[in-house]
Amino acid sequence: MSVLVLLEQRGRLRKCAFEAAVAARDIARAAGLPLNAVYIGASLADETAELAGLGIARVYAYENETLRHYSNDAHVGIVEGLVRELGAQVVIGSASALGKELCASVAARLDVDLVQDCVSCAWDNGLTAVKPLYAGKVLSTVRLTGTPAMISLRPNVVSVARDDSPAPEIERRPMPEVTLRSVIKAVTEAAAGVVELTEAKVVVSGGRGLGGPEGWPVLKELCAVLGAALGASRAAVDSGWIHHSHQVGQTGKVVCPDVYIACGISGAIQHQAGMRPAKIIVAINKDPSAPIFKVCDYGIVGDLYEIVPLLTQELKQTLV
Numbered sequence: 001m002s003v004l005v006l007l008e009q010r011g012r013l014r015k016c017a018f019e020a021a022v023a024a025r026d027i028a029r030a031a032g033l034p035l036n037a038v039y040i041g042a043s044l045a046d047e048t049a050e051l052a053g054l055g056i057a058r059v060y061a062y063e064n065e066t067l068r069h070y071s072n073d074a075h076v077g078i079v080e081g082l083v084r085e086l087g088a089q090v091v092i093g094s095a096s097a098l099g100k101e102l103c104a105s106v107a108a109r110l111d112v113d114l115v116q117d118c119v120s121c122a123w124d125n126g127l128t129a130v131k132p133l134y135a136g137k138v139l140s141t142v143r144l145t146g147t148p149a150m151i152s153l154r155p156n157v158v159s160v161a162r163d164d165s166p167a168p169e170i171e172r173r174p175m176p177e178v179t180l181r182s183v184i185k186a187v188t189e190a191a192a193g194v195v196e197l198t199e200a201k202v203v204v205s206g207g208r209g210l211g212g213p214e215g216w217p218v219l220k221e222l223c224a225v226l227g228a229a230l231g232a233s234r235a236a237v238d239s240g241w242i243h244h245s246h247q248v249g250q251t252g253k254v255v256c257p258d259v260y261i262a263c264g265i266s267g268a269i270q271h272q273a274g275m276r277p278a279k280i281i282v283a284i285n286k287d288p289s290a291p292i293f294k295v296c297d298y299g300i301v302g303d304l305y306e307i308v309p310l311l312t313q314e315l316k317q318t319l320v
């Protein structure tokens, strides 16, 4: 019996993979079970040192060029087979787009319960997980009674606190024979230089204060200088100014950057739910009584259309 964590990669191990591993480590320790991991990708070769401090005993590495990109046919069979082989009692993946599909497919094959998009989990003679429901209005605590108990964990809800546990053993395994009904030849990024929101070190977000979609180029220029990802409030998303994939908050993404710059965002509690893990919060808002000023580290009262271009200009001279 063991706990199994699914290490997601996109070329390199993703941040959400380390977060899932930390959550799985804590569950494994509380349950008195060993923690194993599965890696499916082109090659784990130069990343094994990064797996130290996560309490993982062994990584089952399925490495093959064909596995560089996600393939439901290959990935699901591998994870299902490993769960059965190891008699895993708990399986933890990431609630990314890929992770949610993989976990759902594996749970269906194993005919077990799965709780997706959890914000925390704990061990109390069994696995319990907390999952937001009804667009975040309710937090439900779910107790999983089947075996294996499966959950996927929302990115950025766990901080990657390493301990002194050694790097895991790597058990390299050949890719199982499987008929791939489709093969991904290449993945084209949406646009060159676009930074993934949940993994960005700097996030610049815009809200209703932009007044319309014409405000994005102003923020994108600041993003370009800082190498930042572009976020948005729900008000901006609901107004149709930007795609939902940019939404930060309770019903959007949780971000964990070093710096979060909120432009024309009032700081509603539901927005804060997505940006509170940020190390430094900067707010630009023309209303000095906006709630965002209560949670920010640096606040600038003023019109974002005056402040942001000045900031961009200044940073261009300093950084470029």
Ligand SMILES: Cc1cc2nc3c(=O)[nH]c(=O)nc-3n(C[C@H](O)[C@H](O)[C@H](O)COP(=O)(O)OP(=O)(O)OC[C@H]3O[C@@H](n4cnc5c(N)ncnc54)[C@H](O)[C@@H]3O)c2cc1C
Pocket: 134, 135, 136, 137, 206, 207, 208, 209, 210, 232, 233, 234, 235, 236, 247, 248, 249, 250, 251, 252, 253, 263, 264, 265, 266, 267, 268, 269, 270, 271, 274, 284, 285, 286, 287, 290, 302, 303, 304, 305
């Ligand atoms: C169940 C539920 C889930 C939700 N989930 C989310 C979520 O995931 N994410 C989220 O963001 N919201 C969420 N919301 C909505 C949330 O309650 C707020 O309505 C929303 O965050 C407000 O967005 P905003 O700050 O852009 O707009 P507003 O609250 O309208 O604030 C706009 C701000 O811009 C300022 N401003 C205006 N013009 C300028 C200017 N030129 N320069 C500088 N400042 C200016 C104003 O002073 C104001 O403070 C949720 C709500 C519910 C009920």
